[in-house]
Amino acid sequence: MTKRLLLYYSKQKVITVVNKLIFYIIMNKYIIYGWLLLLISTAQTYAQRSGGYWQQQVDYKMEIDFDATTHRFTGKQKIVYTNNSPDELTQVFYHLYFNAFQPGSMMDVRSRTIKDPDGRVTDRIFYLKPNEIGYQKIKSLKQDGKALTYKVEGTILEVKLNKAIQPGKKTTFEMEFEGQVPKQIRRSGRDNREGVAYSMTQWYPKLAEYDHQGWHANPYVGREFHGVWGDFDVKITMDSSYVIAASGYLQNPEKIGHGYTTKKVKRDKGAKLTWHFKAPNVHDFAWAADKEYIHDTAPGPHGVTLHFFYKKSLADRYKSTWKKLPDYTAKAMAYVGKNFGQYPYKQYSVIQGGDGGMEYAMATLITGKRQLGSLVGVTVHEMVHSWYQMVLGTNESLYSWMDEGFNTYVTNLTMQHLFRGSVKLNPSGYRSYRRLVESGKEEALSTHADHFNTNLAYGAAAYTKGSIFVNQLNYIIGEENTAKGMLEYFNAWKFKHPTDIDFVRVMEKVSGLELDWYREYWVLSTHTIDYGIKTVQDKGDKTEVVLERIGKMPMPIEVVVTYNDGSKEKYYMPLRIMRGEKPQGDKNMKRTIKPDWPWTFPTYSLTIDRKRGDIAKIEIDPSLLMADIDRKNNVYPKKIDSQTTFPSDKK
Template sequence: MIRNISKNIILGLAVASLSLPLAQAQVKSEYSYLEAFGPGFYTSDGSVYRSVSGKPGPQYWQNAASYTIKASLDDKSDRIKGSLTVTYTNNSPEDLDFVWFQLDQNLFNSKSRGQAIVPLSDSRYGSASSTFEGGYTLQNVKINNTQTTDYVITDTRMRINLPKALAAKGGQVTFAMDFEFAVPEYGADRTGILPTKNGKIYAIAQWYPRVCVFDDIIGWNVQPYTGPGEFYLEFGDFNVEITAPANHIVALGGELLNPSEVWTSTQLARYNEAKNSDKTVMIRNLAELTDKNSRPNKNTLTWKYKLINAHDVAWTSSAAFIVDGAKINLPSGKTSLALSLYPEESNGSNGWERSTEYTKASIEHYSKKWYEYPYPVAVNVASNVGGMEYPALSFCGYKAKGGDLWGVTDHEFGHNWFPMIVGSNERLHAWMDEGFNTFINEISTAHFNKGEYNMRYGNKNFLTQAIFNPSLEPVASSPQNMRERHIGYLAYYKPAYALRLLREEIIGPERFDVAFRKYIEYWAYKHPTPNDFFRTIENETGENLNWFWRGMFQNNWQMDQAISEVRYVELDPAKGALVTVQNLGKLPMPIEIEATTESGKKITTKLPVEVWERNKTWTFKLNSTEKLTKVQLDPRNVYPDFNPENNSWKTK
């Protein structure tokens, strides 16, 4: 088509370029607005189980599993023996012919899949040269009190076939079995044994056979446990009894039912004092570690615990524990108890003596900001596990001090919201717990003790080159499907960065926080998927964020905006300037430009991301009235521009 171009020619002559001509300055763009903003992001419609609004649907269901467990610790052989009874409820709309269990301790058997794929180089999840032989010995498997041999163990899973199909919509079955295993010294950084001068510290997790999740997404979730992926479990109640040597102190993430039987009278008085004190109270101090009278004069003691509406329990046992505690104040007026257990080696020099202070502050903040903490205790344990979370109990590195101890404590207790309350599938979607948690940790750290440890990481964008590196997998990949060295970037830092960007720059903190709280409220004690989160945020804020989810989560797209031209209107600085920005990368983002005039005045212009809905290049008028000395893209350094070298223009 031939059209009248005289007006365009005249306009081109009337404005003078102050930089390279546009045709010369342009670089090939990878951006496709059809790909970024195209429809069809959601590949399935809503259902009666999961609403298109992001809420659980009117017929949402999930199954339940409640456990009664009795176990004993042999600290001479480092073995645990136990028996469990599981009451399993099938709330699904279909009958079940079999039930799957997770046997995570089988990871530590030399023939496991997880051991076969441990690299020769250092790995968080184990050593290829390990000679430890772990795994379960299971006996006396019963269904409704009748012994059965109709089960198959495959690596870290066990399928128990039912003699009669378990009825849909409320059918119940009871399983029972005895189990025994050797505790690994270093169990994939999630369980282990720490030698100290006053005795071993046992960190006991993933320690009993657990029912797998059967859901409306993929049915039975039987992804093998190989180390990287964490957990996906059903909610229920726990009644647990742990028998250990009497000189040990045993703590589990739950309510201690028999404190008068396991504490000395002096320690019991201090324990009760801690429940009502905003300041840390010593329950067992350093001097008492070597005093045999600081523990009851018996061979063994049984500690009895209860935890309601949770999906797991973990515990610790040691003769080497200093113990202190304080009251946690919750918004409803209820209270919880912060407890810290740590060895002499962890005490002092801004170390674990502040653990209870950190635990209390962390939980009080999250309870007020997002959703009230539901558990009766919050137990922080110093161990050789660098940092691992379970409901109401965390294992943190015993050498941590200062900001490092605050950081790991705050992070692990933040996990009580993701995934302990909001029970997402960690084994497939690590970013939905690690990333969300890292995001709320940043806000918590800014508030703690007037910012004592705030901004330890410096510039907000200091990780851009790492977390948007083209060699990375997408955030949406499962942790088993990522290079191990990429997991920190993709499960933690990049999704946390994305949520901060969404909150602070794209939606705004007020609207985002309301939506995020709604997501927690909707999915508390339930099983959300990524789409449930995406839909909730979009519906609550009234924003179409498909472009954001595509680029930041489903793909590893890079952002690269560039100033290609700055020119005065009709050669007259008093009439303003025309600024041209190119979108070179595949990831669209809003535009923010700061122009500096000859007199030093700053002019800021912000444009929404929608300028890229049908454009690769965008020109806008800057309402300036004098000559410009500099024009800068992203002056606050808040966007993940992968190539900041082309973000500025300076006068010649």
């Protein structure tokens, strides 16, 4: 019997008992009212736990002893896990990400068999030597002081609990483990291509998320992540010659030095230092270490301190760009904070490391040999992930487009602000999306990140089609509503795990329009948008324009008519299932609202109160914000081989 059925029948039993007691009151006019109230209260509490929003809580304490000569470390981990779900938990799962970097792992096989492998990976894992592989080995695991039974399956640790975790209760897990840092291949590892010693990301046994969809114990095959909100208290002990950059706030700067404080710290050769970090209310913890790190700081908006770590051995042309980076980072954070929600922590670190650019809690790792535009671009993109994933903690494996796509949308606007001084909606990526459609390789946005058939389809979906999802909202509900909705979304869902439905509901609330159809077509299917001008012909002293929907996905339609005298007029045909109209955007252009276009109607007759000879141009969506896959039929008159023709003239 499923949990859902058990929950249903349990609730029915409580309701049945309450109904019987009410019957006895009516028939016998006496009862112990205390018992009745108790049972009613129990039923209400049970109903509250089974409905509404909830999320798990996990607080980490870790002590790490790192040996830089062998690239291995031992760890002690103490986790306090709070089960805020309405379910009894009889098992838990941990991610052991480093186990992916072994010949024969799922990531290795996937990278060697996918049609278009990531060039950073290909077959590199397959050829790793024993001292180059990554691993995480569990030496012991206890729940509330008692040993547990567990099994390692690739990158997942499966754990059977001695004592079930009841709804609303806490339990403590204590683990001893050891790990070996793999040769840097994908995100994590040692000795990356720019010589950074350690990029320590996804490096510790990490408790898997349990939410309204159940456990998310997905094997690591190279894509995205999902984590549990909590507080991290991490102590890292390693050779004192290394500088450590990490998520969180350093607790003992006076003992560490290295730019965190002006106090000089004596370091004996071969001695170790312990770095103590705390990161509150995050769902991940990352760090990096190198002997050559330069550490710069700069003020950011609203009291944020910005940290920058990069190697002394960088060529002067690269170091000069790193010296310019703080100013751009501060301006970018201020712009994003003003328009999309204020960054909630007091620190953010930009760290040279990794294999490109990857976001983590309160920090990012990026490669550092870049010209200014590239360095600023990757920094802004990864920093914006502090909003879309690190604060708005979507399950980016399942909703990668909400992570990468929303990020791409905001990054484009931020980069315009930094380098152009003004911001204008730009339908960037639409051409890439059209190429994906033409390739026949498109897959629905609802596809789990790991399960796309090609890297091409994943990248175009997550980054391009995801950003178009927001860009098109400017067309569907208006720019003002979209901007207001993005800010409202952040404030309503920060430090939570929002889904696509949650986002759409915010936009519906802000705009007053129904948008479920938009999600269903754009996210759950690969149906495309294609509208065209079918015919244009005189009708007395007026002009009849027949519009047609060629693609399967319906949209509200805007048609702008330009007259021979240079004046313009907009005709707006809402989609009936929107249940309303978007507000008028351009106040300088006359807008005429026409009757709704029912999505089942393949054509729509639009009457213009001017003769065809008075019309210079008719265009569907001149804003270009609608992702119409064939714009050649969107304009009248149509130019073919330098000769003007009209759709109505064609037989």
